[in-house]
Amino acid sequence: MNIKDLEYYQRLVYEKSFSKVADFYQVSQPTITYAIKRLETELNVTLLERDRSHKNISLTPAGRQFSQHVNKILRELRIAKREMSHFNTEQIPFGLPPIIGNYYFPKLSKQLLVQDILQHLKIIRDGSENLLRQIRLGQIDIGIIGSINPLTEDDLKSELLKEKKFQIIVAKNHPLASKTQVAFRDLLDENFVLLSERYVHLYAFQQLTAASGFEPHVVYQSDDLQILKSMIKDGVGIGFLTEIAIQPEDNLLAIDLIDDNQPLFYISMVQRSAEISTPLHKSFTELIRRVFMEDLDS
Incomplete structure (x- = not known):
């Protein structure tokens, strides 16, 4: 044919x-x-x-x-x-969402340099939904993907690396700053600033909204995490982010949610099921596993 x-x-x-x-x-x-x-x-x-x-x-x-x-x-x-x-160029297109990348890539990059893998990476930074689509299309070989459910698609090979919480993020001078825990329903009168649909955060937020039975007041959505953090710091609204999104230098406070059955942020290493691993691929995926396993504080 x-x-x-x-x-x-x-x-x-x-x-x-x-x-x-x-x-x-x-x-x-x-x-x-x-x-x-x-x-x-x-x-x-x-x-x-x-x-x-x-x-x-x-x-x-x-x-x-x-x-x-x-x-x-x-x-x-x-x-x-x-x-x-990709075989011909010894290049690994590697998908990395901004939040996961900002937290984990500095830990990963040192080992990549030592093992002479860093120069072979072509890093594609995008939201998890877009990265998943590119993995399915063969445009990306390996991705570290965030999701609110374990990934179990037939055409994808997924390995869970971490489970993280979602938290409410506030400025240090916000009335909620004295709290360490809060119920989502108690945030009825708050203004929210959120990440856009390019991120899984929005779907986790919608899940909480449906379970709590009220419609939160969302005043702004953005693709840019840094802009969002600045708006939270300036008191425009409160945020809803995974715990690895906030660093000490952000000068923001994270409050745990006490709701039952709240969504989790799953971090997985994802490849196409049909992907054939080269020695370079195998070295890279083994290094990813090791770095995530050693990161006991996360």
Whole structure:
């Protein structure tokens, strides 16, 4: 089965026009026609219903089913090409969310330098949701991902490294600053400043909101953690962050939540299930495990 024939078929399903597909690939229209005939002959099914002019086409049931397989085949082929390029360059695209990276990467980088791995890393910093998507697409080999549930997807290989709490973050002069614990429902009258949907924090916050039965007053959402911390410090609102997001130099206070069944922040090392580990990959993943295991204070 010719890969080019599959590409022509995929485009034809999208365009519903032989002439448009021919124009897109800059080939003759008969080239597209013969490609579809080759597929139908090899599969021994009719994939398309055509009118006599070939101007209008529709998929047969077999054609719709085959289209799903073609999409998967071509997607896997694109991923394979990306992964092979990583082998050629001895480069590891490594996904790291800002909060996890700010806390753990300084601990990790010293060992990476000693073991001569640091120079092989291409670090992609983004929210966990976007990093997961890039791992699935083969754009990232390994990611340290934050989630509010353990990751159990068939196409992903996930290893839990840490479980962390979410906390309420306030300025040192805030009325809540004297508290060490608080119930989420007691924050009914507070203004919140939150991270955006690029971060799992928002989904954990929504989970708490649903359980508490009230709608908090969210005055601002941002992708930028530092801006958020500054707004909390200036009294614009209180925050909701995982405990590793706050450092002593931030001059902010973290208050534990006492709610039952509150969400946790899971930190996992994630790869594609089909990913084949090179010696470099194995050394890197072993180092990640060791650094997280040794970090007993976290």
